[in-house]
Amino acid sequence: xVDHLSxxxxxxxxxxxxxxRTDVGSGxxxxxxxxxxxxxxxxxxxxxxxxxxxxxxxxxxxxxRPICYVLETSGTADLVVLEKVCAAHxxxxxxxxxxxxxxxxxxxxxxxxxxxxxxxxxPRVTTTLRALARAGVAGDGxxxxxxxxxxxFWGRAPDKEGSWLKLVLxxxxxxxxxxxxxxxxxxxxxxxxxxxxxxxALGSIAEPGEDPARVERRMHRTLRMxxxxxxxxxxxxxxxxxxxxxxxxxxxAAVRRAMRDEMRAKRISRREAIKIAQGYVEEIAANYSHVFxxxxxxxxxxxxTRLYDGVELHHFEQVQEIMEGNEIVYxxxxxxxxxxLLLSYAIYYKGYAVPxxxxxxNLNMPVVGGFLRRGGAFFLRRSFRGNGLYTMVFMKxxxxxxxxxxxxxxxxxxxxxxxxRLLQPKTGMLSMTVRSYLRDPRRPVVFLPVxxxxxxxxxxxxxxxxxxxxxxxxxxxxxxxxxxxxxxxxFGKVHVSFGAPLHLDELLERHAxxxxxxxxxxxxxxxxxxxxxxxxxxxxxxxxxxNSAAAVTPINLIALALLATPKQSMLETDLARQLELYASLMxxxxxxxxxxxxxxxxxxxxxxxxxxxxxxxxxHPLGDVMQMTEQNAVLMTYFRNNVLHxxxxxxxxxxxxxxxxxxxxxxxxxxxxxxxxxxxxxxxxRWDETEVAAAVDESLEDLANHGLLERLxxxxxxxxxxxxxxxxxxxxxxxxxxxxxIERYYLVISLLLxxxxxxxxxxxxxxxxxxxxxxxxxxYELNSPEFFDRSLFKNFIDLLRARKVLGVNAExxxxxxxxxxxxxxxxxxxxHEQIRNSVLQVxxx
Numbered sequence: 018x019v020d021h022l023s024x025x026x027x028x029x030x031x032x033x034x035x036x037x038r039t040d041v042g043s044g045x046x047x048x049x050x051x052x053x054x055x056x057x058x059x060x061x062x063x064x065x066x067x068x069x070x071x072x073x074x075x076x077x078x079x080x081x082r083p084i085c086y087v088l089e090t091s092g093t094a095d096l097v098v099l100e101k102v103c104a105a106h107x108x109x110x111x112x113x114x115x116x117x118x119x120x121x122x123x124x125x126x127x128x129x130x131x132x133x134x135x136x137x138x139x140p141r142v143t144t145t146l147r148a149l150a151r152a153g154v155a156g157d158g159x160x161x162x163x164x165x166x167x168x169x170f171w172g173r174a175p176d177k178e179g180s181w182l183k184l185v186l187x188x189x190x191x192x193x194x195x196x197x198x199x200x201x202x203x204x205x206x207x208x209x210x211x212x213x214x215x216x217x218a219l220g221s222i223a224e225p226g227e228d229p230a231r232v233e234r235r236m237h238r239t240l241r242m243x244x245x246x247x248x249x250x251x252x253x254x255x256x257x258x259x260x261x262x263x264x265x266x267x268x269x270a271a272v273r274r275a276m277r278d279e280m281r282a283k284r285i286s287r288r289e290a291i292k293i294a295q296g297y298v299e300e301i302a303a304n305y306s307h308v309f310x311x312x313x314x315x316x317x318x319x320x321x322t323r324l325y326d327g328v329e330l331h332h333f334e335q336v337q338e339i340m341e342g343n344e345i346v347y348x349x350x351x352x353x354x355x356x357x358l359l360l361s362y363a364i365y366y367k368g369y370a371v372p373x374x375x376x377x378x379n380l381n382m383p384v385v386g387g388f389l390r391r392g393g394a395f396f397l398r399r400s401f402r403g404n405g406l407y408t409m410v411f412m413k414x415x416x417x418x419x420x421x422x423x424x425x426x427x428x429x430x431x432x433x434x435x436x437x438r439l440l441q442p443k444t445g446m447l448s449m450t451v452r453s454y455l456r457d458p459r460r461p462v463v464f465l466p467v468x469x470x471x472x473x474x475x476x477x478x479x480x481x482x483x484x485x486x487x488x489x490x491x492x493x494x495x496x497x498x499x500x501x502x503x504x505x506x507x508f509g510k511v512h513v514s515f516g517a518p519l520h521l522d523e524l525l526e527r528h529a530x531x532x533x534x535x536x537x538x539x540x541x542x543x544x545x546x547x548x549x550x551x552x553x554x555x556x557x558x559x560x561x562x563x564n565s566a567a568a569v570t571p572i573n574l575i576a577l578a579l580l581a582t583p584k585q586s587m588l589e590t591d592l593a594r595q596l597e598l599y600a601s602l603m604x605x606x607x608x609x610x611x612x613x614x615x616x617x618x619x620x621x622x623x624x625x626x627x628x629x630x631x632x633x634x635x636x637h638p639l640g641d642v643m644q645m646t647e648q649n650a651v652l653m654t655y656f657r658n659n660v661l662h663x664x665x666x667x668x669x670x671x672x673x674x675x676x677x678x679x680x681x682x683x684x685x686x687x688x689x690x691x692x693x694x695x696x697x698x699x700x701x702x703r704w705d706e707t708e709v710a711a712a713v714d715e716s717l718e719d720l721a722n723h724g725l726l727e728r729l730x731x732x733x734x735x736x737x738x739x740x741x742x743x744x745x746x747x748x749x750x751x752x753x754x755x756x757x758x759i760e761r762y763y764l765v766i767s768l769l770l771x772x773x774x775x776x777x778x779x780x781x782x783x784x785x786x787x788x789x790x791x792x793x794x795x796x797y798e799l800n801s802p803e804f805f806d807r808s809l810f811k812n813f814i815d816l817l818r819a820r821k822v823l824g825v826n827a828e829x830x831x832x833x834x835x836x837x838x839x840x841x842x843x844x845x846x847x848x849h850e851q852i853r854n855s856v857l858q859v860x861x862x
Contacts, residue, residue, distance in 0.1 A: 045122070049091070049093065052093040053093060053096070053097070056093055056094070056097065057097050057100075060093075060094050060097040060098070060202065061097055061098075061100070061101050063202075063203075063207070064094075064097070064098050064101060064202075064207070064209065065207040065208070065209075066098055066101065066102055066169075066209050066210065066211045067209065067210045067211070067368060068102055068105075068106070068210075068211050068213075069210060069211070069212045069213070069337065069368055070212075070213065070337050071334075071337070072334075073102075073106050073108070073213060074106045074107055074108075076213075077106075077108055080163070080216075082161055082162060082163045082216075082218070083109075083115060083116070083119075083123070083162045083163070084108070084109050084123060084162070084163050084165055084216070085115060085119070085120070085123050085124065085125060085149070085162045085163070085164055085165070085219075086099060086103075086111050086123060086124045086125075086164075086165050086167050087124070087125055087126075087127055087164050087165065087166045087167065087240055088124060088125075088126050088127065088167055088169070089126075089127050089128070089166075089168060089169075089244045090126060090127070090128060091126040091143055092169075094169075094171075094202045095169040096111065096124065098169050098209070098211060099111050099124065099167055099169070099211070100112070102211050109123055110123065111123050111124035112124070115162065118151070118152040118155050119149070119152045119162055120145055120148045120149055120152065124145075125143070125145035125146050125148075125149050125164075126143040126145050126146065127143065127146060127237065127240050127241065127244065128143060128146075128237070128241075146233065146236065146237065147229075147233055149164075149219070149236070150223060150229050150232045150233035150236055151229050152219075153219050153220075153222065153223025153224075153225075153227075153232055153236075154223050154224070154225060154226060154227045154228075154229050154232055155225070161218055161219055161220040162218075162219045163216035163217065163218055163219070164216065164217045164218075164219060164240065165213060165214065165216050165217075166213075166214040166217070166240055166243045166244055166247065167211065167212070167213055167214070168210075168211070168212045168214070168244060168247040168248060168251070169209065169210075169211050170209055170210040170211075170212070170248075170251055171201040171202060171205045171208075171209045172201055172204070172205030172208055172209065210251060210368050212247050212250075212251060212368075214243050214244075214246075214247055214341065215243075215341065217239060217240070217243065222235055222236050222239060223235075223236070245422075246341050246342055246422070247341065249370065249422040250340045250341055250369050250370060251368060251369060251370060262298075262302060262414070262417065263295065263298040263299070263302060265417055266294075266298055266410060266413045266414050266417060267291065267294055267295065267298070269409075269413045271409050271412075271413060272294060272406075272409050272410055272413050274409075275294075275405050275406040275408075275409035275410070276290040276291065276293075276294055276406060277290075278405055278406070279293065279294075279405070279406045290406075293406065294406060294410055297406065297407050297410040297411070298410060298414065300378075300381075300396060301395055301396055301397065301410065301411055301414055302390075302395055302414060303373050303390050303391075303393050303394055303395040304387075304390040304391055305373065305390075305391065305392070305393045306391045309391040309392065310361075310365065310371055310391075310392055310393070313392055314362065314365055314366070317358060317362045320358075321359075321362070324475075324507070324508050325507075325508050325509065325510060325511050326507065326508075326509055326510050327510045327511075328359065328362075328363065328510070328511050328512075328513065329510060329511070329512050329513070329568075330363055330367070330513050330514075330515075331512060331513070331514035331515065331566070331568060331611070331613050332514060332515040332516075332566065332611055333363075333367055333515055335465070335515050335517070335518060336364070336367070336369070336465065336515055337367075339463050339465070339518055340369060342460065342461070343460060343461050343462070343463045344419050344422070344424075344425075344454075344460040344461065344462045344463070345372070345424040345425070345463055345465055346424070346425045346426070346427075346450060346462060346463070346464045346465065347360060347364075347372050347424065347425070347426040347427075347465050347467055348426075348427065348428075348429055348464050348465065348466055348467070348559050348563075349426070349428060349466070349467035349468070349469060349563070350428075350430065350434070350439055350467070350468055350469055350563050351428040351430045351432065351433045351434060351440075352433065352434060352437075352469045352471060352474070352659075353433065353469070353471065353474055353475055353476055354433070354475070354476065355469075355471075355475060355511075356428070356469050357374055357376070357394075357426075359469065359511060359513055360372075360426065360467060360469075360513060361374070361392070361393070361426075363513050364424075369424075370423075370424060371392070371393050371424075372393065372423070372424035372425055372426035373393045373394070373395055373418055373423045373424065373425055373426065374389075374392075374393055374394045374395070374425075374426045374427065375394075375395060375396075375397055375425070375426065375427035375428075375446060376389060376394040376395070376396055376397075377396070377397065377399060377432075378396045378397060378398050378399065379399075380394070380396070381396045395414070395418075397411060397446075401445070411449070412449050412452065412453060415449055415450065415453050416453035416456060416457055419450070419453055419454065419457075419459075419460070419462070420457055420459050420460070422460065425450070427446045429442040429443055429444070429446060429447060429556060429559060429560075430442060430443065431443035433476075435480050435655075436654065436655060436658055436803040436806065437654065437655035437656060437657065437658030437659045438658045438661075438699075438700070438803065439560050439563065439564060439700075439701055440808075441808070441812060442556035442557070442559065442560055444552045444553065444556050447552050447555055447556055447559075448548065448549075448552045450462065451521065451548065451551065451552060451555070452544075452548070454521060461520065461521070461522055462520075462521040462522075463518050463519065463520055463521070464518065464519040464521065464555070464559055465515060465516070465518050465519075466515070466516035466517070466518075466519070466559050466560075466562040466563040466566060467513065467514070467515055467516065467563070467566070468512075468513075468514040468515075468516060468563050468564070468566040468567055468568065469511070469512070469513060469514075470511065470512035470514065470567065470568035470569075470570055470573070470659065471508065471509070471511050471656075472508065472509030472510055472511070472570050472571075472572045472629060472656075473506070473507075473508040473509050473572075473629060474508075474652075474655070475508065477652055480652065480655065481648065481651050481652050507629075509570070509572065509629055510570065512568035512570070512613065514566040514567070514568045514611065514613060515566060515611075516562035516563055516565055516566035516611055517562050517565065517566075517611065519555065519558055519559060519562065521555075524551055524554065524555055524558075525551070527551075527554075528547050528550060528551035528554065529545075529547055529551070530547070557701070560701040561701045561702070561703050563701075564662050564700070564701045564702075564703070565608065565609035565611050565612065565703050566609075566611040566612070567608070567611075567612050567613075567659065567660050567662075567663060568612075568613045569600070569603060569612065569613065569614045569615060569660050569663065570615055570656075571596070571615050571617055571621075571622035571625045571626060572625075572626065572629060572631060572653075572656050573656050573657070573659055573660045574596045574599050574600060574615070574622060575592075575596065575622065575623075575626045575631060575632065575653070576653040576654070576655075576656040576657035577599055577657050577660065577661070577664065577754060578592060578595045578596055578599065578750065579592070579643075579644075579645055579650075579653070580645075580650065580653060580654060580657050580753075581750045581751070581752075581753030581754055582750065582753075584644070585644060585645040585650045586635075586642050586643065586644035586645070587642070587643055588640050588641070588642055588643075589623060589634075589640060589641045589642070589643050590640060591743075591746070592619070592623055592643050593618075593619030593620050593622070593623050594619060594743070594747070595619075595747060595750060596619040596622045596623070597618060597619040598723060598747055598751075599664065600614055600615065600617075600619075601723065602664070602667060602719060602720075602723065603663055603664075605719060605722070606715055606716065606719040608662075608663045608703070609703060612663065623643060626643070630649075631645065631649055631653065632644065632645065633645070633646060654803065657754075658803070661700060661754060661755070662700040662701065662702055664751070664754055664755075665696055665700055665702060665754075665755055666689075666702075666709075666712055666713060666716045667716045667719065667720055667751060668751050668752060668753075668754040668755040669689060669692065669693075669696065669755050669759075670685060670689070670713065670716055670717060670720065670726075671720075671725070671748050671749070671751040671752035672752045672755060672756055672759060672847050672848075673685050673688060673846070673847055674726075674735075674737040674748060674752070675749065675752050675756070675847065675848070676845075676846065676847065676848065677737075677846065678736065678737060679729070679734055679735065679736040679737075680734070680735055681733060681734050681735075682714075682717070682732060682733055682734065682735065683733075684846070685713065685717070685735065686710055686713055687843075688843055688846060688847060689709060689710075689713050690706070690709065690710070691840065691843055692759065692762070692843075692847075693706065693709045694706060694816065694820065695762060695813060695816055695817075696755070696758060697709075698812065698816050699758065699809065699812060699813070714732075717732070717735060720748075721735075724738070724744045725737075725738065725744050725747060725748045725751070726738075726748070756848070757804055759844065759847055759848060760793075760804075760848065761786075761790065761804060761809065761810070761813070762813060762844075763841070763844045763848060764786060764789055764790060764793075765782070765786055765810060765813060765814065765817075766837060766840055766841050766844070767841070768782065768785055768786060768789065769782070769823075769831065769833060769837060770837065770838070770841060774831075774832045774833050774834075775826055775828075775830045775831070775832050776830060776831075777830060777831050778828075778829050778830050778831065779811075779814055779818075779825075779831060782810075782814060782831060783807055783810050783811050783814065784807075786807075786810040787805050787806075787807045787810060790804050790805035790810075791805045793805075814831075818831075822836055822837060822840070823837075
């Protein structure tokens with residue numbers, strides 16, 4: 018499902034609100050009936066509600082029990098809006114009669130503002146709720162009704178906030194007086210949300226014969242909790258002052274123990290320890306402001322219109338399904354500084370509270386840091402090592418935010434990817450999130466992976482410089498000002514795609530020990546032994562689900578095709594054909610249900626590439642040639658790497674035919690089984706090792722259906738197309754996507770075999786591999802800076818050790834057995850002789 022941020026979901030204005038029924042007199046007070054008579058028509062004509070959930074009609078289409086709506090307060094405007102929405106969506110009307118002994122109409126009010134008494138004010142339970150409680154205990158158990166909490170938020174939609182007055186009068190946690198509510202209806206009447214919650218069966222709250230007062234209190238508590246969750250999901254949790262939050266952190270027993278440890282270790286007084294802890298709180302804590310966020314929404318609406326041709330959301334319905342009652346942790350990939358802004362804006366636009374974002378302390382710059390705090394950012398240091406007090410203060414702050422219902426967001430890659438690949442996850446924040454939940458498991462935690470797909474990066478020039486060897490620049494206000502001229506360019510479309518959610522409780526059931534009755538244990542120890550494997554498993558699943566939600570744009574496909582050619586150029590017709598091939602492979606054998614692929618045809622993609630400045634046309638009488646400039650080729654590796662994982666299996670299969678006319682299925686499967694674990698770890702592929710054989714068979718069939726392979730002996734053997742045919746060229750280009758990965762692995766193995774077992778330690782081997790790869794890039798003009806990325810060599814060597822292909826002797830040097838020779842022999846089946854000679858030539862000098 019694709020959402021365009023220019024669209025809203027509104028009740029149909031053509032539906033007339035029904036006149037008041039004649040049988041509802043006993044359900045509403047005389048004053049309420051008079052107010053309805055006077056205000057129904059003008060409010061209904063003025064109000065334009067956005068309705069959540071968007072599939073409201075389908076949700077209640079097959080509802081069997083009678084419905085009784087519950088409004089949080091007895092405001093007339095809220096009741097009129099409810100009438101209008103129910104009429105528009107074909108739902109039972111709030112003024113329809115219910116069967117006795119239930120209340121006479123289908124709506125009750127939870128509470129109304131209490132009058133000032135003795136200088137104290139507070140909510141007061143309404144007579145309609147008391148009547149409902151009495152009906153619940155007076156029934157015989159057969160008469161039941163579903164209570165549906167309905168929240169009405171005036172002044173919430175970010176795309177319509179056209180004035181400062183609207184922002185001031187928008188919804189908050191403070192209970193509005195009559196004057197403010199009247200002004201809010203007048204100012205924000207065309208800018209409101211109506212949210213229908215999950216039904217609560219009256220029979221689940223009230224038992225026949227119970228004390229009515231007890232049932233009333235239980236019902237009130239249950240419904241207040243539901244309304245609080247809806248309000249928290251829409252506008253964010255109720256926020257105390259920063260000093261109040263800080264005081265709660267400092268009062269925590271674990272923080273006090275850490276302060277005592279600090280006092281002993283540094284020989285300081287208690288007052289000094291408290292001052293240090295207070296300083297940490299001030300450094301960390303957000304200073305969230307609803308009004309400031311609403312103002313930013315207006316700025317970003319202008320900014321996205323200026324920068325992008327559109328911002329598209331995919332699978333946002335998953336967010337709506339899990340929002341209520343859960344602690345949501347957004348875990349996006351990190352491509353650009355725009356990630357923070359786009360995700361928060363998208364969530365806010367759709368009617369939910371923006372998450373609190375864990376930001377690196379490097380972004381806590383003068384002026385900028387204050388803005389980020391008001392937008393919900395809280396700051397953390399790059400390393401907590403050796404600072405127990407800071408660690409405990411941060412963990413308590415994080416736990417407090419989670420317990421209070423704040424959605425959280427952080428980037429588990431640790432920093433922005435400069436290559437377009439997902440980086441290996443940093444598990445520190447994940448571990449603290451899990452430990453915070455184990456200490457206080459109030460709300461189920463759900464991790465929501467998010468994929469960002471750009472067609473051009475604001476930081477593009479910076480990334481090119483860093484990929485070419487220039488040192489990474491430190492963030493500064495001056496650096497941000499220097500980047501402003503880049504905002505004059507157009508950046509194409511951007512896609513925000515939500516992956517499959519991960520429920521922490523489900524992972525705990527797999528990893529954590531159970532209690533005597535089979536229930537999960539609440540663990541208060543610092544680090545139980547099963548925590549590290551659980552967090553590692555969670556991190557891998559998050560990265561895999563991010564990749565499984567990829568959005569494939571024309572720019573991605575152009576990068577896949579042209580970077581696989583020697584001079585990054587192709588005939589226009591050949592390029593269009595290759596692009597259509599890739600799009601068809603992705604659609605007909607989808608990598609996952611969450612992947613989105615552009616619906617453009619090949620010719621349209623080529624034209625789009627020209628408009629974006631990615632392609633330049635070299636005109637020729639025999640047919641135009643489409644080419645990338647050298648600078649574009651370096652940056653386009655970024656966009657290729659965004660989606661390389663989607664084509665990894667078919668590309669690796671194509672590699673098997675670079676050096677072989679025919680291959681048996683068993684040999685293909687053996688080669689894939691040999692290399693797949695390493696590619697899976699590098700690209701976060703979704704199949705485990707028991708599933709890869711089926712994935713290979715499916716891919717073989719898909720390649721055959723597109724004419725790139727020929728099935729022989731009923732699939733026991735496969736043959737590539739004849740040399741010189743269009744299909745043979747397409748298969749060869751497909752193989753080039755991943756051939757550099759295999760070359761990099763072969764380079765490591767060749768260096769080890771040349772040196773011999775027990776000669777290199779890992780650090781020396783990594784440096785040697787990086788230097789040799791750089792030399793190959795210079796000699797053979799490889800426009801792919803990640804080819805000599807040391808971290809990729811490190812990850813490969815780590816995995817060789819984890820899989821016992823490599824060992825470590827007493828001196829810390831790497832050892833190997835004949836198994837490594839077998840891997841090298843398999844590489845000869847896949848890599849062309851010229852490629853193998855290139856690698857060997859470089860490593861033997």
